[in-house]
Amino acid sequence: MDPRTKASLLWGMIGALSFLVLIQGYELLTGERLSFALKFAVAGCVGVAAAGSTYAAEPLVLGSNGRV
Template sequence: MDPRTKSRLLWGVVGLLSFLVLIQAYELATSDLVDWGVKLGVAVVVGIAAALVTGQSQKRLVEDEADSRSTDATENESP
């Protein structure tokens, strides 16, 4: 599996599980119950969003890093 794809999927899982932890804390703090279908539906949406944001962020970071490397290489050249 491509390392970037693996990273995106893992960050999606982290987002999904983080949402479930937060909703559980909400239920414990307020004694309000949230339906399981709502929990799982929103958790999946959060996981997908986290994976997509990770993918876009990785692209930008890689492009920025490549731009800075090319700038650094030209700065080191002597006239």
């Protein structure tokens, strides 16, 4: 697998898992409960958005040689 694709997918997973942690903290603090389907649907959207934006932004951030 291409390192750029792999890095983007990993950032997508980090984004989705971070959202799930944040929503769990929200539920613990407020006492309000959301359905599992809603949580995982939004986490999936967050993961796809994070992976896509990371894939698109990497050449802009790193430049042509792959270094900062």
